[in-house]
Amino acid sequence: MSANLISLLMEATWQTLYMVAISAVLGTIFGLPLGVFLATSQRGELLSRPVINKVLGLVVNAARSVPFIILVVAIIPFTRMIAGTSIGTTAAIVPLTIAAVPFIARLIENAIREVDSGLIEAARAMGATPLQIIRKVLIPEALPSITLGLTLAVVSLIGYSAMVGAVGGEGLGDLGIRYGYQRFMPDVMAIVVVILVVLVQLVQSVGEWIAAKVDKRAPKGRGQ
Amino acid sequence: MSDAKSQGASIVFQSVEKAFHKPDGGYVSAVSDASLTVDSGAITGIIGRSGAGKSTMLRMVNGLERPTSGQVLVGGQDVGAAQGAKLRDIRRDVGMIFQHFNLLASRTVAGNIALPLEIAGVPAAKIKTRVADLIDRVGLNTQSNNYPAELSGGQKQRVGIARALATEPKVLLSDEATSALDPETTQTVLTLLKDINRDLGLTILLITHEMAVVRDIASHVAVIEGGKIVESGKTYDVFTAPQHKTTRSFLSGVTGVTLPAFIKGRMLKSRPSGAAKEVMRVTFAGTHATDPMLALLTRDLGIEVNILAGAVEEIGIKPFGNLLVSLDADKASDARTYLEKHGLLTEVLGYVS
Numbered sequence: 001m002s003a004n005l006i007s008l009l010m011e012a013t014w015q016t017l018y019m020v021a022i023s024a025v026l027g028t029i030f031g032l033p034l035g036v037f038l039a040t041s042q043r044g045e046l047l048s049r050p051v052i053n054k055v056l057g058l059v060v061n062a063a064r065s066v067p068f069i070i071l072v073v074a075i076i077p078f079t080r081m082i083a084g085t086s087i088g089t090t091a092a093i094v095p096l097t098i099a100a101v102p103f104i105a106r107l108i109e110n111a112i113r114e115v116d117s118g119l120i121e122a123a124r125a126m127g128a129t130p131l132q133i134i135r136k137v138l139i140p141e142a143l144p145s146i147t148l149g150l151t152l153a154v155v156s157l158i159g160y161s162a163m164v165g166a167v168g169g170e171g172l173g174d175l176g177i178r179y180g181y182q183r184f185m186p187d188v189m190a191i192v193v194v195i196l197v198v199l200v201q202l203v204q205s206v207g208e209w210i211a212a213k214v215d216k217r218a219p220k221g222r223g224q
Numbered sequence: 225m226s227d228a229k230s231q232g233a234s235i236v237f238q239s240v241e242k243a244f245h246k247p248d249g250g251y252v253s254a255v256s257d258a259s260l261t262v263d264s265g266a267i268t269g270i271i272g273r274s275g276a277g278k279s280t281m282l283r284m285v286n287g288l289e290r291p292t293s294g295q296v297l298v299g300g301q302d303v304g305a306a307q308g309a310k311l312r313d314i315r316r317d318v319g320m321i322f323q324h325f326n327l328l329a330s331r332t333v334a335g336n337i338a339l340p341l342e343i344a345g346v347p348a349a350k351i352k353t354r355v356a357d358l359i360d361r362v363g364l365n366t367q368s369n370n371y372p373a374e375l376s377g378g379q380k381q382r383v384g385i386a387r388a389l390a391t392e393p394k395v396l397l398s399d400e401a402t403s404a405l406d407p408e409t410t411q412t413v414l415t416l417l418k419d420i421n422r423d424l425g426l427t428i429l430l431i432t433h434e435m436a437v438v439r440d441i442a443s444h445v446a447v448i449e450g451g452k453i454v455e456s457g458k459t460y461d462v463f464t465a466p467q468h469k470t471t472r473s474f475l476s477g478v479t480g481v482t483l484p485a486f487i488k489g490r491m492l493k494s495r496p497s498g499a500a501k502e503v504m505r506v507t508f509a510g511t512h513a514t515d516p517m518l519a520l521l522t523r524d525l526g527i528e529v530n531i532l533a534g535a536v537e538e539i540g541i542k543p544f545g546n547l548l549v550s551l552d553a554d555k556a557s558d559a560r561t562y563l564e565k566h567g568l569l570t571e572v573l574g575y576v577s
Binding site for chain 1 (some may be wrong): 286288311313314315316319320322324326328329330331339340342343344371372373385391397504
């Protein structure tokens, strides 16, 4: 394999990591509060705002039902507004983030809902404000499943990032398509796939390791 | 902060009614026309079966539920009318412990006890000394850095108690706090509650479905059935002279004085014709609890008595006895008159031929 190809692979790997990392961070920054709000704003709950909850739920569902490749193309004007351009790796972060936010929000929502309602009651009985309950009870208690949820989100983002080649997003997926498919270089395709497999494995393992670290519910391991 | 004597606060329920919305649009009444005064500094038990409304009663004291009508006053403050910051202030004066402990799995023992202090905005240094005091009080010194998953049920409830006491409340609410514990652990937790009540002088209101819990620590008791308080008073008085059938059925469970199966199976509600025996409950209270009354009955009236079951118990420091006996139905009314004249209580349970 030529040195040129190796540097191409390294650059593409870096681009994928860059896109995925930034969009995962941004997705969490926006998705976490959204997810917490979705989990706590139904009627009779902590922040009880049933109407806003319904509307946000619909928006999240709508965003999640648009296939990613269509989302990428559909929001090109918005991408240009945010990133100044609609082409390139940095521009690709915009659709990736837009896709990540509702996904992460739902994952966080599920994680928060799993927290025993008795804990919320105990905190209310202590005189905690809703915000204190969220910060000191719900998020810390949901942290193990939030961690696993974010791991899942990062893995999905690695998959999504392969599609942003359509708007010049580059990265591993794009390299695989351009060289492996369009230039008939199956070895490049194979290497790209292997790198992606390794990346996903790594992310999954690290995610599970962190989740186990923050999980104090069963100190001697589950199922023992 | 130290364990300085904090005065308890009284709790007053004034014709409290609580109805819940049903999904079909109707109402279901959980508590109706309940009036009860819980004395400051006393340990009071509300006993009832599941669904009787006792949990709702308790949850109205710290505003987890609001009464539909009537008032709940804690230290004179109307809890049901309090909102926002006012309600949160009242809640800091009312600690609560739970059947399933409700500890944060993500925090250590010390972290859990610190939580209400963090919520109240107490400075970190103060939290540290206060938590150390509390851990000491509940005897968990070697477990302070353990997580709840590493503790036994009794230890978890001790953490719950320490946490409930953290903000130096005037009232402690106990929601079936010992129902998930084995009998031995239950005793140690009850003893801890008794000690806390004695040392800190705070009011304890507990709900339970176990008469034994009431007998062991409560000075006052209220019996709730179908959302109504059917009987209330000093524990000793209620135990020795129960008025309501619900109270009696709770008591028959706790005193361990129940009819043997071979009698129960053939007992009749009304007296059959011919020779029959009357089965009655005789309760010895107060000064007569240890008197040999049945021997005297036989001596004075010549009535022979079969003892079917019996026990002598203590409530607080006062003993009371409970006997189930059978005797000739023809002479039973004389026997009852004689026993009641000597300050004992009798109750006819049925007949066997």
